[in-house]
Amino acid sequence: MIEIRFHGRGGQGAVTAANILASAAFKQGKYVQAFPFFGVERRGAPVTAFTRIDDKPIRIKTQIYEPDIVVVLDPSLLETVDVTAGLKDGGTVIVNTEKSKEEVLEKLKKKPAKLALVDATTIALDILGLPITNTAILGAVAKATGVVELKYVQEAIKETFSGTLGEKNAKAAEEAFNKTVVYEL
Numbered sequence: 001m002i003e004i005r006f007h008g009r010g011g012q013g014a015v016t017a018a019n020i021l022a023s024a025a026f027k028q029g030k031y032v033q034a035f036p037f038f039g040v041e042r043r044g045a046p047v048t049a050f051t052r053i054d055d056k057p058i059r060i061k062t063q064i065y066e067p068d069i070v071v072v073l074d075p076s077l078l079e080t081v082d083v084t085a086g087l088k089d090g091g092t093v094i095v096n097t098e099k100s101k102e103e104v105l106e107k108l109k110k111k112p113a114k115l116a117l118v119d120a121t122t123i124a125l126d127i128l129g130l131p132i133t134n135t136a137i138l139g140a141v142a143k144a145t146g147v148v149e150l151k152y153v154q155e156a157i158k159e160t161f162s163g164t165l166g167e168k169n170a171k172a173a174e175e176a177f178n179k180t181v182v183y184e185l
Contacts (some may be wrong), residue, residue, distance in 0.1 A: 013134030
């Protein structure tokens with residue numbers, strides 16, 4: 001089973017990203033779960049969402065405390081939240097940032113086996129006109145982990161957002177896929 005934890009802020013679409021990723025994996029024939037953890041429910045407050053992906057039915061119903069993959073939609077969370085808490089050995093961290101590998105590693109409490117960086121905010125602003133990074137970051141997830149193929153991510157995005165909005169969000173995912181830099185540490 002692959003367990004993924006998303007860290008974002010209210011309004012950035014972390015919950016939607018977790019759901020779209022689950023939908024994309026389901027399209028590939030996987031069993032999935034996606035769910036949020038709500039604390040203070042307001043725009044800008046830290047939000048956590050989860051996705052599980054497996055080849056067999058998933059019976060566990062708890063939060064993800066030991067993720068294989070951590071996805072950070074808002075780089076400011078690296079200053080205030082231990083996003084690597086419980087990260088499994090051999091785990092992957094994907095961060096939306098314009099900072100360097102060294103700058104990001106300084107902020108992480110645990111060194112991942114793989115670090116993927118992409119400036120999803122700039123991609124979202126350029127393509128969508130808004131700093132909502134959830135669909136762009138899914139392109140980075142596809143590239144860094146291989147748990148889902150980009151074409152299924154794009155299909156799931158287009159089902160979630162119809163018409164032109166779906167096309168733009170699918171384009172943001174592709175752009176992020178192409179611009180994500182993955183480091184084996």
